[in-house]
Amino acid sequence: MNNSLSQRGQTASQSVLRIDFEAYFEAVKNLYHKTGNPKGTFPLNVAENKLSWAILKARIEQLESQNPIPNWVANYTNSTGAPSFRDKVASFYSQFLTGCEIHPEHLALSAGSTSVIDLTSWILGEPGDVAVFPAPCYPVYRQDIQNKSGLERYDLITHHHIEDIKNGPLLSINHLDKALKDIKNQGKRFRILVITNPDNPTGGMYSESKLNEFANWCISHNIHMIVNEIYGLSLINTQHPELKDDYPTPVTFYSFANIMQQKQSEYLHHWYALSKDFGASGFRVGMVYSLNKTFIEAYNNLNAPSMVSNYTQWMFELVLSDDAFVEKYIHTNQQLLTENYLVVVRQLKKLKIPYAPAQGSLFVWLDLSEFLKENTQTLETELWTALYKQTGILLTPGNGFGHTKHGQFRLVHSCFVKDDLEVSMQRFSQFVENKRKY
Ligand SMILES: Cc1ncc(COP(=O)(O)O)c(C=O)c1O
Missing domain, CATH: 3.90.1150.10 (Aspartate Aminotransferase, domain 1)
Known part of the structure; x- marks a missing residue:
């Protein structure tokens, strides 16, 4: 001690x-x-x-040699992200990740997805509230939601044998109902459902209709639903001749941002980062997308300790500006x-x-x-x-x-x-x- x-x-x-x-x-x-x-x-x-x-390294080195560093890089900027970079992230989302129009004012950026998860939990939950994750699931979510925000992790078991998930994740409304009852019986509140899509560790993918069902269920119970699409562009070619037999019912990646826009609910949110799809975990660029205006306002007021370095924002603004390269x-x-x-x-x-x-x-x-x-x-x-x-x-x-x-x-x-x-x-x-x- x-x-x-x-x-x-x-x-x-x-x-x-x-x-x-x-x-x-x-x-x-x-x-x-x-x-x-x-x-x-x-x-x-x-x-x-x-x-x-x-x-990526070759591209960054080229861009660094071709572009003088702008002066704004040395200064403070908006705590949800430098305006020009947020604009660029929004257009990158629209064109490459989500396939729907994204407005920069619905985005906030922090130093990696870890910071985004930490701050999102802090804003949405009270200490002792429960966040639910279909198991097996990325272990460090536990620390991210708990260390500062005091939320608890609930591992929702949908199967025991790995063979059971050979056609993808099994999560259903029945599982969610059961978790809700269980958490209530413990005298606690089911506050957030977190889906990772594609999933860590199974690599499974949720269909549009499943995501829709879960969103409706969450909204009707005033439970926040967050989809983490940090692996959204890291897709395996399921049609590869040597692989295709493994996927009798392949699912097409469908970004949750589309569902959020259809439903316009304050209970739906989306996480992303450049860490995995761009192999850039050390650069620390994470994002949250939410149509909940008050959430983004709170985020803006709390994010100062976790902002992304302006130099990094400038560099990735250049990287993401070249559509052909991306x-x-x-x-x-x-x-x-x-x-x-x-x-x-x-x-x-x-x-x-x-x-x-x-x-x-x-x-x-x-x-x-x-x-x-x-x-x-x-x-x-x-x-x-x-x-x-x-x-x-x-x-x-x-x-x-x-x-x-x-x-x-x-x-x-x-x-x-x-x-x-x-x-x-x-x-x-x-x-x-x-x-x-x-
Ligand atoms: C599902 C998931 N979320 C978040 C993270 C953390 O990402 P970052 O390095 O952007 O903080 C990881 C890293 O493994 C992850 O797999």
């Missing part, structure tokens, strides 16, 4: 952001390199897209993601390891529970550690995703270029085959 801190400061000093970060920072000191470090590690646990950075970038990025995704699922198919077919995202959610004698957290952690120690491959442990079945892991396929990923999958196969033998 350190009494120089507040109570909450002391709690924070004991609460790690991610249980796999320590192993991650150890692993990155010894990264695999084909010639320089062929025995090195493969950290495949952090959701970073490294496949298209070379393209279009080509998105296309190439999707091709690279599909190729890497294939490297992983090809091996999983060979090994007969169950996985959830992804329609988007940077992930493969896979099931290694055949190696657990019992469905326990301890055995899952042992398996996770053994895989890392024996192969150098670090997956995201299932622990924290809020699901009932242990032995499931998330593999981020966009951390290494294709040839290197192939090497990691060979090591993975060896591990599985050895384990099956003994």
